[in-house]
Amino acid sequence: MLANNFKELNMKKNQSLHRVLFSLLGLMILIGMGCQKRDVADLQNPSFPSTAEVFIDDFTSDLAYAAFGGSDVKAFQVDNQVAYGSTRQSMRFDVPDDNSPGGSYAGGVFFSKTGRNLSGFNALTFYIKASQAATIGVLGFGNDLGANKYQVTLIDLPVNSNWKKVIIPIPDASKLTAEKGLFYYSTGSQAGRGYTFWIDEVRFEKLGDIANLQGLIFTGQDRVISNAETGDKITVDGLQATVNLPTGVNQRVAITPHYFTFSSSSPLVANVNEVGLITVLTAGNTTITAKLNNNTAIGKLTLTSVGQANLPATPAPVPPTRSPANVISMYSNAYTNVPVDTWNTRWQFSTADEFFIQISNDNIIRYKNLNFVGIEFTSNKINASAMTHFHLDIWTPDNTALPNNFKVLLIDFGANGTFGGGDDVQHEITIIRPTLVTGNWVSLDIPLASFTGLTTRANLAQLVLSGSIPNVFVDNVYFYR
Ligand SMILES: [Ca+2]
Ligand SMILES: [Ca+2]
Ligand SMILES: [Ca+2]
Numbered sequence: 001m002l003a004n005n006f007k008e009l010n011m012k013k014n015q016s017l018h019r020v021l022f023s024l025l026g027l028m029i030l031i032g033m034g035c036q037k038r039d040v041a042d043l044q045n046p047s048f049p050s051t052a053e054v055f056i057d058d059f060t061s062d063l064a065y066a067a068f069g070g071s072d073v074k075a076f077q078v079d080n081q082v083a084y085g086s087t088r089q090s091m092r093f094d095v096p097d098d099n100s101p102g103g104s105y106a107g108g109v110f111f112s113k114t115g116r117n118l119s120g121f122n123a124l125t126f127y128i129k130a131s132q133a134a135t136i137g138v139l140g141f142g143n144d145l146g147a148n149k150y151q152v153t154l155i156d157l158p159v160n161s162n163w164k165k166v167i168i169p170i171p172d173a174s175k176l177t178a179e180k181g182l183f184y185y186s187t188g189s190q191a192g193r194g195y196t197f198w199i200d201e202v203r204f205e206k207l208g209d210i211a212n213l214q215g216l217i218f219t220g221q222d223r224v225i226s227n228a229e230t231g232d233k234i235t236v237d238g239l240q241a242t243v244n245l246p247t248g249v250n251q252r253v254a255i256t257p258h259y260f261t262f263s264s265s266s267p268l269v270a271n272v273n274e275v276g277l278i279t280v281l282t283a284g285n286t287t288i289t290a291k292l293n294n295n296t297a298i299g300k301l302t303l304t305s306v307g308q309a310n311l312p313a314t315p316a317p318v319p320p321t322r323s324p325a326n327v328i329s330m331y332s333n334a335y336t337n338v339p340v341d342t343w344n345t346r347w348q349f350s351t352a353d354e355f356f357i358q359i360s361n362d363n364i365i366r367y368k369n370l371n372f373v374g375i376e377f378t379s380n381k382i383n384a385s386a387m388t389h390f391h392l393d394i395w396t397p398d399n400t401a402l403p404n405n406f407k408v409l410l411i412d413f414g415a416n417g418t419f420g421g422g423d424d425v426q427h428e429i430t431i432i433r434p435t436l437v438t439g440n441w442v443s444l445d446i447p448l449a450s451f452t453g454l455t456t457r458a459n460l461a462q463l464v465l466s467g468s469i470p471n472v473f474v475d476n477v478y479f480y481r
Contacts, residue, residue, distance in 0.1 A: 048117040054110060054124075054182045054202040057088040062112045066145060068186060072096045072103030084127040084163055084200035091202070095134075095187055097194045107186030109143050110202075118176035121204035124152075124168045124183065130159045130197035137187035140168055140253065144181035151181065152241075153254045159197060167251060169210060171241040171259045172293050209246040215260060215292025216240040216252075217276075218299040225301065227368070227470075228270070228280045229309040236262060236276030238299065241292060260290040260297065270303055283307030315362035316393035316441045316475035328382055329478035330375075330463075333363055338380060345374030357473075365474045372466035381417065382460040387479040390446045398469040400438045406431045406472065408446065409464035410454055417459045427453035428464075436469075448479075 053060045058078065067073040072094070079092035095106045124141050135156050142151035154168050170176065183202055189195075219238030228234070239260065242252045257276040264272045269284035278288055278301070288301040319334040329335035331343075343365055344354040352373035355366040367373055384390075394406065407430050414423025429446055436442060448457065465472065 048115045048178050050117045050120055052121065052204045054126075054204070055091055055199075056201055056203065057083070062114045062116070063182065064111055064113050066109050066111065067103075068105075068107040068109070070103060071105050071107040071186070072100060074102060075106035076108060079198060082198050084198075087200060090198045090200035092196060092198050093185070094196050095189055095194045098189050098192045100194070105137075105186060105188040107138075108184065109145055109181060110183040111144060112180045112182050115178045115180050116176075116182070118170065118179050118204055119173045121173055121176075121206050122170050123205050123207050123210060124170070124202070125165060125205050125207075126183075126202040127163045127165055127200045128157070128159050128197060129161055129163045131161065131195045132190070133158070133160045134190050134195055134197065135159070135187075136185065136197065139166070139183075139185045141183055142176075142179065142181045142256070143184035144179070146180075148181065149256060149258045150175050150179060151256050154251070155254055163200075167207065167210065167243075167245055168253060169213060169241060169243040169251060170204075171213065171215065171253075171255050175259065207246075211244045213241060213243050213293065213295075215255075215290065215295065215297035216242065216299050217260070217290045217297045218301060220298040222299065223301045224303075226304045228303055228305040230280055230282055230305065230307055231309075232280040232305075234278040234280075234301070234303075236272065236278065236288065236290065236301070239276070260292055262288065262290045264288050269305055278303070280305045310397035310471070311357075312359055312364070312395045312441065312473055314441075315359045315364065316395070316473075317443060319391070319476050319478070322480060327478055327480045328384060328387060329476075330377070330382075331363075331365065331475065331477040334476065335478060338382065339377070341376045341379050343373075343375050345376050347372075347374045350374065362475070367465070367472045367474065368470065370465065370467070370470050370472050372464055375463040375465070376461065377463075378413070378419070378461045381413065382457075382479065384448065384457045384460055384479040386481060387457075388448055388481040390448060390451075390479055391444065392477045393441050393443050393475045395439075395441050395473040396436075396469045396471055397439060398471050400433055400436045400469065402433055404432070404436070404468045406436055406467040406469055407465070408444070409462075409466070410451055410457075410460060411462040411464070412454055412456050413459040413461045414456055415459070419461070423456075425453060425455050427451035430467075443476075 075094050077092050078089050080089045083090040093106050098104060135158050138153050138155055139157055140153035217236050217239055239255050239257055240252055241255050242250050245251050262272040262276050264270055264286050266284055266286035269282055269286040270278050270280045272278045272288050283305050285304050290297040327335050329337045330340050331337060344352055350373055351369040351371050353368045357364050357366050407428050409428040411426040413419055416423055
């Protein structure tokens with residue numbers, strides 16, 4: 001029960017995060033042009049004020065507020081009843097219930113109308129408390145309602161009904177000479193129900209007791225890609241910074257690529273641009289690393305490119321002409337296809353990636369890194385009771401010598417038409433050499449009678465492809481009689 005609630009809560013939070021990202025995108029498009037101009041002007045203007053205060057007991061002179069699109073625009077107000085210590089006023093945020101008509105989450109930006117020079121500080125600090133124990137989705141600075149170039153975000157901050165001080169480190173203050181994004185937040189309900197939180201005494205500070213600022217890429221992991229191909233584009237993700245707080249706690253924040261300097265050890269194999277987008281150029285090996293404040297970040301990508309992709313030279317054989325009554329096609333250019341929910345369910349432990357490609361104008365599904373892949377058609381289950389065969393064409397560049405194999409699993413949800421209930425049936429067929437070959441299309445025509453465990457087939461709902469060949473091209477997937 002607890003685990004379920006937690007999962008649901010995280011889902012809700014992710015939903016509100018997505019909403020925020022969408023609304024930010026909208027704003028970026030609206031005022032993106034203006035920002036370019038402003039940045040140039042900023043460089044020429046050394047006179048931005050270095051004001052530290054954001055909200056102490058009221059708005060500082062340059063401060064304005066904008067709610068995120070889709071959020072409850074009335075979520076924020078100045079509160080003169082509750083405030084930190086003996087101070088006069090605080091910022092109060094009323095998070096709405098789910099599906100509240102006024103907006104389904106609370107979120108917005110406190111921005112400077114003029115811009116500030118924050119290069120003399122090393123942290124944004126504030127006090128926070130809530131009407132109940134809760135987890136605040138995102139809090140941070142650098143969201144300027146534009147490009148959000150230097151955004152820094154604290155994710156999933158636990159709060160309770162006691163005031164506590166929060167320190168959000170500035171990863172590289174020298175970047176913040178003309179910053180408009182002074183503070184931002186976004187969060188959703190707790191298990192569907194709204195609550196209230198207060199934030200007070202928001203200011204930038206130069207703290208002497210935060211130390212060991214460390215950048216991380218790929219969330220500090222050493223990532224390996226061993227089969228990249230020319231033309232692949234990979235984004236450096238998991239961009240973070242950590243510092244040691246006076247409490248001894250390590251504070252970890254999500255930061256933008258603009259704080260980092262990325263590099264590739266072999267830029268001719270793959271280069272990486274200023275926002276961490278890697279482009280694979282040819283076969284070879286390279287290592288992608290990054291620096292934050294001239295210190296090497298934790299985490300890297302070791303990338304091996306195999307060069308040009310190994311693709312089928314020709315499309316799969318064209319299936320014979322059949323009366324529509326004699327075929328139920330899931331994927332083919334030759335027939336009318338029934339709807340399929342997904343060609344990759346991305347079930348846990350599946351490493352498969354799917355690509356919908358064309359060879360000589362013929363549509364083909366390409367699977368890379370295939371260990372197994374779930375293909376689902378639960379919304380429109382297939383009744384293949386009257387059919388006699390299952391057909392698919394496959395092509396692989398991989399070694400097909402024994403014991404390598406390719407497996408086809410069909411799953412029927414049984415008489416009740418839904419997953420489980422004791423009536424589900426399934427059967428898996430294994431294809432090996434000499435049927436399975438390398439570098440040639442193989443047309444599989446498997447009698448449904450061979451799927452001996454598949455004792456019913458009126459509610460077929462899932463197809464699972466698996467085996468030990470990680471690169472498989474698939475076409476003409478259909479039942480027939
Ligand atoms: Ca106050
Ligand atoms: Ca095709
Ligand atoms: Ca069932």
